Amino acid sequence: MMQAYRMSLQVNCSSRLCVQLLQAACLSTTTHNNTKNSYELVVVGGGSGGCATAAKFSSRLGKGKVVIIDPADTHYYQPMFTLIGGGMKTLQNSCKPMSKVLPKKADWLKQSCVEFDPDNNTVTTEDGSKISYKYLVVAMGLQLNYDQIPGLLEALNTPNSGVGSIYSPLYVNKTYEALQQFKSGNAIFTFPNTPVKCAGAPQKIMYIAEEYLRKHGKRDGANIIYNTSLGVLFGIKKYADSLWKVVESRGMTVNTRRNLVEVHGASKQALFQNLDDPSDTTLTDYEMLHVTPPMSAPDVLRSSSLVDANGFLSVSKDTLQHTRYSNIFGIGDCTNTPNAKTAASVAGQVGVLRRNLSAAMSGTPLHAVYDGYASCPLVTGYSKCIMAEFDYNGNPLETFPINQAKERRTMFIMKKYFLPDVYWYGLLKGYWEGPALMRRVMHLGLKK
Ligand code: FAD
Ligand code: UQ1
Numbered sequence: 001m002m003q004a005y006r007m008s009l010q011v012n013c014s015s016r017l018c019v020q021l022l023q024a025a026c027l028s029t030t031t032h033n034n035t036k037n038s039y040e041l042v043v044v045g046g047g048s049g050g051c052a053t054a055a056k057f058s059s060r061l062g063k064g065k066v067v068i069i070d071p072a073d074t075h076y077y078q079p080m081f082t083l084i085g086g087g088m089k090t091l092q093n094s095c096k097p098m099s100k101v102l103p104k105k106a107d108w109l110k111q112s113c114v115e116f117d118p119d120n121n122t123v124t125t126e127d128g129s130k131i132s133y134k135y136l137v138v139a140m141g142l143q144l145n146y147d148q149i150p151g152l153l154e155a156l157n158t159p160n161s162g163v164g165s166i167y168s169p170l171y172v173n174k175t176y177e178a179l180q181q182f183k184s185g186n187a188i189f190t191f192p193n194t195p196v197k198c199a200g201a202p203q204k205i206m207y208i209a210e211e212y213l214r215k216h217g218k219r220d221g222a223n224i225i226y227n228t229s230l231g232v233l234f235g236i237k238k239y240a241d242s243l244w245k246v247v248e249s250r251g252m253t254v255n256t257r258r259n260l261v262e263v264h265g266a267s268k269q270a271l272f273q274n275l276d277d278p279s280d281t282t283l284t285d286y287e288m289l290h291v292t293p294p295m296s297a298p299d300v301l302r303s304s305s306l307v308d309a310n311g312f313l314s315v316s317k318d319t320l321q322h323t324r325y326s327n328i329f330g331i332g333d334c335t336n337t338p339n340a341k342t343a344a345s346v347a348g349q350v351g352v353l354r355r356n357l358s359a360a361m362s363g364t365p366l367h368a369v370y371d372g373y374a375s376c377p378l379v380t381g382y383s384k385c386i387m388a389e390f391d392y393n394g395n396p397l398e399t400f401p402i403n404q405a406k407e408r409r410t411m412f413i414m415k416k417y418f419l420p421d422v423y424w425y426g427l428l429k430g431y432w433e434g435p436a437l438m439r440r441v442m443h444l445g446l447k448k
Pocket of ligand 2: 079344377387420422434435
């Protein structure tokens with residue numbers, strides 16, 4: 001039963017009318033072509049990484065050679081969820097029907113993958129079909145485990161509860177609702193004790209909320225609190241230093257090593273645990289609660305033989321090839337590469353995958369190496385953004401010859417107006433492999 005609550009970004013378990021209506025608008029009623037039971041390349045997951053990979057390889061290998069397995073009707077541009085939470089965009093702006101997004105030269109099997117059998121080069125789908133492959137790319141993203149926090153789903157599913165979450169299309173609109181309904185009291189923003197995608201988003205929504213309340217004359221009666229399980233505000237010092245200035249200058253409170261463990265929706269209270277002393281718990285009143293849920297790789301992947309001890313797809317952090325099966329590669333949030341999990345990282349990975357999977361297919365050595373590139377546009381309100389870009393070692397890897405740790409309007413404009421098109425028409429079509437080339441040009445060839 002609890003399992004039914006567990007959701008990835010497919011919203012097929014939704015009972016909420018607005019999402020159902022939206023899905024009707026974005027509905028994909030047909031798959032691409034009649035699917036077969038054997039392919040040169042099977043891609044599991046048609047999100048950012050899977051779609052980009054399928055676009056590249058279906059154009060290279062031709063029709064009928066690549067299949068994408070994904071049950072979702074709708075492809076969401078998840079980076080827009082942060083702006084939707086602040087009322088700057090609508091959920092409709094962030095989605096397209098899967099059938100319009102997936103590459104035409106690839107087949108689409110609109111089913112969940114339920115089992116991996118890497119020793120026999122097959123995957124099984126929900127109707128029991130076995131699909132065999134020569135090569136497999138796993139791109140299943142992260143599962144959102146809202147059910148792991150007692151009381152949270154009830155609060156999220158209760159109208160006007162003051163609880164929202166930009167991480168799910170089901171609850172992103174509840175975030176803006178809670179903001180609009182806020183009168184006075186604590187507005188609490190959480191960061192869980194698991195890896196997450198876009199680790200900046202839990203605080204971006206706080207900055208947006210702070211500006212919203214200020215502009216609507218409610219800031220004096222609001223305590224804005226960031227309770228994070230991490231020991232730091234942001235993992236990269238250069239950007240963390242700037243973010244601390246934002247937090248301090250705008251009077252927000254940051255509590256590190258505080259993990260949300262229960263939500264008491266009826267009394268509007270949240271229970272937090274001190275991760276350095278688990279017996280130390282604090283029940284805090286809230287008027288608004290924004291929750292970033294615990295996340296993991298999807299259960300199907302976690303229960304397979306393809307994962308590491310932490311339950312993520314076990315691949316080489318350099319080549320993205322599986323550590324035990326040479327015909328399997330991974331891309332995106334479900335792998336164990338130690339980069340920040342973002343769409344920008346997917347862009348950084350897709351060129352490496354293009355070269356290394358092509359090399360594997362032609363029996364030549366894998367030379368391409370992923371440097372861990374990730375980017376997180378740290379929106380600090382309705383008009384400013386710190387454009388964080390960095391590599392595996394936490395070294396800034398900035399595209400533009402300016403200090404990107406500074407809050408800038410230009411970077412906000414890029415985030416709001418330019419990056420969605422880079423995503424839909426660049427990354428998903430297989431053309432955008434991240435800004436590495438742009439960076440070299442901007443720095444007159446002086447940077448890697
Ligand atoms: P996804 O795009 O999530 O795709 C996973 C796919 O796998 C889905 O289509 C799903 O249906 C499918 N799937 C799952 N289980 C199965 C199964 N059993 N069988 C078949 N298919 C399955 N990134 C940035 O670069 N910049 C940002 O500003 C940014 N902001 C963000 C803000 C928020 C609120 C969120 C939620 C994310 C943000 N991201 C951002 C992160 C970015 O969206 C993800 O890192 C990226 O989409 C990961 O791509 P992926 O292919 O790994 O997974
Ligand atoms: C990026 O490449 C990308 O993928 C399309 C994103 O996802 C939407 C991003 O948010 C960012 C910041 C990048 C990096 C691109 C530039 C120009 C810095």
